Amino acid sequence: MTVSLSGTEVAKQIASQFPEAIAESSNQAVVVKTEYLLKVAEFLKNSPDFDFNYLNDMTAADYYDYFEVVFQLSSLNLNHKLMLKTRCYERLKPAVPSVCCLWRGAELMEREIYDLMGITFTGHPNLKRIVLWEGFQGHPLRKDYL
């Protein structure tokens, strides 16, 4: 049975490596600061305790004040999972580092978020609109898009 890792526990471990990385943590999820995202993700992927080798899903939600990018990570070897989040307070040009270099699976997920939510992923190899056509105005999944 997959163990759902407690966010606070994981946050402690991350904080021991990157003291300023954690923005918030709850039982369900860890929220890291955007600028530390890549480092934390790399740590989570490569540390033998976590070994998050599989990126289940990646999505974003619009909370008016900020965008929340949500990662669902799991480890196929240790069979545990974690919800990792990062928040992006910029509304006009939100940008989050791309995790494509760690998990290739993020490639299409990030393109989708870019397309529908308008978050730029810096370092993505091929950031283009995916389901909507080039030249489409706006990003439909934002709450202010009607």
Add this chain to the structure above:
Amino acid sequence: MTIKTEPFVINFGPAHPSTHGVFRMRVVLDGEVVLDLEPVYGYLHRGIEKLAEQRTYTGIIPLTDRLDYLAAMSNNLAHCIAVEKLAGIKVPERAEYLRVILAELQRLCSHLIAVGAFLNDSGAFMTPILYMLREREKILDLFEMLSGQRLTYNDMRPGGVSQDAPEEFLPALHKFVDQMPRYLDEYDQLLAKNEILLARSKGVGILSKELAINSSASGPVLRASGVKWDIRKAEPYSIYDRFEFEIPTGTAGDCYDRYLVRMLEMRQSVRIIEQAMKQFPSGEYRSRVPKLIRPPVGEVYSRIEAPKGELAFYIVSDSSIAPYRYHIRGTSLINLTALRDMIVGWKVADLIVIFGSIDICMGEVDR
């Protein structure tokens, strides 16, 4: 004297007989050899995620039918499980068993189409797919008995299923389950040792174990690459922990393994249905759930093992009757991440075979 040659660009799709819908690939060819490939998505985008934000939790179910329309039951199940987790709804025993039976029938159904279409793509003129459609028809009859529909069932509800199984359902299911292994033997006889099929699919389009995991492939594509990972075992949802079954895995991760894993999975599905039929309890088929579900504020990421892989819904609730954010993990889309790596260097004919072996459904790719 050298002859001047240059690669040329050719469009596969969006209207092409074997792109399984409206998928498009811009392919750079040097003669017959694929030099580069760029998939183009979005021809079937209907904005289901946005539509779902305007609908009640029950009202979304018909939308989920239209995701992977070859496995609508699994989509219903995934959605209902997610809503139940979010709202803390209990499901009665009988409904759980019915759900498992339906989900496994749906897996059979989807794999039959997957294998049939794969063989059709590799050029077996219609015969295998028509054989498989014959059995799929029987499953559709069973679904019709239950839900009145043959493709978009809209059958499951948060807290159970929409209708109880009619009297004639179980005998008909019994008959089908008795027949199915023989049909599977028949397919194996026709296909498993076919020299041309072996030549076309063995060693073709290899997806290595590392790349499969790294590119988030799931379902038969992941298992064919030798990863023993099945959410039914890893994180048993519904009542899958009560059944005995195995996870077939491949070794090489080539097209043949993907084909074989699907064939073996079908046998396991039959096994699960057999067990579920034996234990099938009587009782309520649906718990009492309010018409308008208002889950507490929160979020859930709930996943199931759909026929094509990990199907998951990420739902954020703000305690209103509609979800605040409704995200679908499109299995088919994410399985296509490594498409380019699998195809480049192969010939046009292999392109079609490799693409067919991944088994995608455009409704789920573009959503």
Add this chain to the structure above:
Amino acid sequence: MSSYLNQMLLQHEASVRVPPDWPGGYWFHWLFFTVVIIAFVLTIVMGFIYFERRALGRIQSRLGPNRTGPFGLLQPVADAIKVLLKEDIIPDKADKLVHWLAPIVAFFPVMLIFAVIPFQNGAMLVDLDIGILYIMAVSSVSTIGIFMAGWSSGNKYSLLGAMRAVASVVSYEIPLVLSIIGVILLSGSLSMNQIVIAQNIPFILLQPLGFLLFFISGCAEINRSPFDMLEADSEIVAGFHTEYSGMKFAMFYLVEYAEALAMSAIIATLFLGGWRGPVLPPWLWFIIKIFVVFFLMIWTRSTLPRVRIDQLMALAWKGLFPLALINLFITGVEVLLWPAGLPWLAVLINIVIMVVLLLLWSRFFKLGWGRVEI
């Protein structure tokens, strides 16, 4: 019909002995057989279309066309009418002249083949001394038509299909001709009629391996499944005739089935004893044998997946070519051993040799699994 044919036959034999008396019997003979051949090809092609669709339906556990006329017998007629009434579209980027010429270039060689095929003893347009050689020479010409079609359409799929067609046909000519030579050694003649007369034992028994090779390379030559590379509907849409519509498409459709008919007729003549057979009239025997061979083609088509182009080449050069050479050698030795004609013992020997060779080849020769070197 039969008695008339016999009459014709007598006239024909007379005309062979005596130089044709211009414009007497020979003229009439020519006219009669031209009409017969065209009528024969068109009707049998329609029969083939119906037969193929019904047989495929049966094999694929469905019904096949059964609505038009009794048992759906008028389905080919309905198809023909439909296709004739369709608009004829020429793509903008097409080379108009070549695009227009291609169906004709593909069609006429197929009709020419039937000139030397005996429907009955001596009942043929011309009893050429080099009949089979003539067939091989003429039948290759339709490839040019197919290539013209693919090239002139201005469509990349068509071009791919055309290139595949040329590649496969050129390679498969060789095992095809080599397997015929075995037959020629046995019969001692190139004339189609003499080959039939020589078959006291049908050559399929004396040349089982040759028959197999000829059937396989024949299927490849006329692009029937599993070698239908040039159409490959799941890969390159419809290959060379993607851009054809209306009557011109109908011509290609006709060519496809007429080629299948020609190949069946050649196989029936070379290996199955042509028009020879007990009780029934010879021309009926001939048609029955044609349908039997065609059924074999339908069967393979509905059972096997398509091979890849490089596997197709590998099969021709590594599989069929050496086998054809060995077959030729063995036949040569046998003909030297029994100059008066092969006894029934040779049937047994040849079948054993075939089985051994096929087992050997299936053990050591693979269709080329995995990645090919490029």
